[in-house]
Amino acid sequence: MLQAIIGGLTLGSVYALIALGFNLTYTTTRTLNFAQGDFVSVGAFVGLGTVGVLTAALGADAVGYVWLYALAAVAAALAMGVLGLPLYLAAIRPFAGKPGMSWVVSTIGFGIVLQSAALSVWGLGARMLPAPFGDEVFRVGEAGFRSQELVVLVLAFAILGAFDVAMRRTAIGRCMRAVALNRDAAALMGIDVPRVMAMAFLASSALAGLSGVLVAPILSASLFMGVIIALKGFSAAIIGGLTNPRGCMAGGLLIGLVESLTALWSAQWREIMVFLLVILVLAMAPNGLFGRKLVEKV
Secondary structure (H helix, E strand, O other): OHHHHHHHHHHHHHHHHHHHHHHHHHHHHHOOOHHHHHHHHHHHHHHHHHHHHHHHOOOHHOOOOOOOOOOOHHHHHHHHHHHHHHHHHHHOOOOOOOOOOOOOHHHHHHHHHHHHHHHHHHHHOEEEOOOOOOOOOOEEEEEEEEEEHHHHHHHHHHHHHHHHHHHHHOOOHHHHHHHHHHHHHHHHOOOHHHHHHHHHHHHHHHHHHHHHHHOOOOEOOOOHHHHHHHHHHHHHHHHOOOHHHHHHHHHHHHHHHHHHHHHOOOHHHHHHHHHHHHHHHHHOOOOOOOOOOOOOOO
């Protein structure tokens, strides 16, 4: 049971990071990035490529694999964050605030382009990113935990905590919150709303890329793995409340626990229970457990 709880919290923390990315883009632009799964997958392969290049150039012993993994995570976050800007400019900005949902098709199209480009570089095969502390298993009683699970859990919680503080204590965080509350009022206060929207997509894409590197040593990295991971991240945002960042975090952890504990009974029921939970929450609380209805003031 303890092993299942730790495993669930580990994957749940990754879902929480992705859910937070959905929260950022939705509250600032009222749109969603349906290419988020492709950013997760490509981020994992950018991390793999970074490790491969640095190992070939310097040797693993020269740098140390822990540092290689850290650099891979930074490289993936930076690369995907940079790609988030053209995503916003090409697929979101022309359609944001306009009637219709053209941005749905445009973000899906951007994801297809990104995935196709990545396939031409890395191919179809799945790969495993080695864990930074090896495959050592820690035991507490009869429960065993891989080092990577603990690393992901600690790092993800640290990132979530830092992000929560940044949104409340930094200038850009306060600007994002102001735009989320009322874009017109934020513009009248001198906030550069388009710039804040672009920063939201940059941060959301960076979180997706970072999530890919975190999960790659646990799951086999492939350019198709991000779809289901992003779908569960989106489900976490729906359950917790798409308008509430802390609710999104809680939703991610809840989905991870439900998935892991269900697997103790039957692995085939994991996805079924997750999406039954989504349906149940939407039926009882349409705005999510901690969400609120956004009202556009005119």
